[in-house]
Amino acid sequence: MGDLDITEVAKRSGVPASTLRFYEEKGLITSIGRRGLRRLFDADVLERLALVALGRDAGFSLDEIARMFASDGRPRIDRKMLAAKAEELDRTLLKLTAMRDGLRHAAACPAPSHMECPTFRRLMRAAASGAMSERTKKAPQPPRR
Amino acid sequence: MGDLDITEVAKRSGVPASTLRFYEEKGLITSIGRRGLRRLFDADVLERLALVALGRDAGFSLDEIARMFASDGRPRIDRKMLAAKAEELDRTLLKLTAMRDGLRHAAACPAPSHMECPTFRRLMRAAASGAMSERTKKAPQPPRR
DNA sequence: GTGCCACTTCAAGTCAACTTGAGGTCAAGC
DNA sequence: GCTTGACCTCAAGTTGACTTGAAGTGGCAC
Incomplete structure (x- = not known):
């Protein structure tokens, strides 16, 4: 329901699948599980991606953006x-x-x-x-x- | 007289010698000769470097800037x-x-x-x-x- | 049940604009 | 005339944000 596979996320966000994998590796987003090999994301990943885009546009590096997310997944922006x-x-x-x-x-x-x-x-x-x-x-x- | 060696150019322009060599290779500046191995530049290279700095700051790529200089060496800015x-x-x-x-x-x-x-x-x-x-x-x- | 194909991983490549390093050369000072 | 040291060349390394490629896998249509 609220789950989107990586292609769906790519389509809705405009962010290529390769970038989504890259972002996950960087800790910018988190996949909620798999269907087979295929990553599943919660729908709120879209909001997260918007936040990443915002940070990027504001001139933050991906590492800085990653540091803004607390362990609970909620943005904790200094x-x-x-x-x-x-x-x-x-x-x-x-x-x-x-x-x-x-x-x-x-x-x-x-x-x-x-x-x-x-x-x-x-x-x-x-x-x-x-x-x-x-x-x-x-x-x-x-x-x- | 009007000739400056690379160190002099570096000192006056603030651009490191390594960058000057790099710029020459890219066609952004031209040396007018050598003293031994050492490059000599005409004094007007300083103006040229200022132009490059301006272009860079305005968001042009080095390649774009290079294209702005016609073959006669005079800036030809569209x-x-x-x-x-x-x-x-x-x-x-x-x-x-x-x-x-x-x-x-x-x-x-x-x-x-x-x-x-x-x-x-x-x-x-x-x-x-x-x-x-x-x-x-x-x-x-x-x-x- | 089997073949397709979009997904997977991991390593390596790309791009811009330089910088760094290794090994070589030469004008100048002593 | 020999040492010195700043310059030389050419190749490779750096950084950030990705992309691309090769080789593997598994859900789904048939």
């Missing part, structure tokens, strides 16, 4: 850690916002070459000096396939 | 590409902003478990709907090292 992550995200947001504005300007800038655009050069200097980020921090990469 | 990157950054920003607000709330939320906090659950659903369907995009990770 509030301090959350606040710290929010802080970090906030700094990232500032930087990315500046970057977006700069890119947008450079894209619309009438200077014959970007090297002659003051805004572009300012951005460049900022990136070079590392002034925008505390240390080398990268913006999100385009989706891998 | 305004459309910049605009597209700005767009992408913008979408990321929206998501990360929501995420930051959610984290901040969750950190302060009095609910015994985050799963019982309506705001947290809403955030989770939002992340699940956005992030899982397009589940390849990650927020920036904390600085390496």
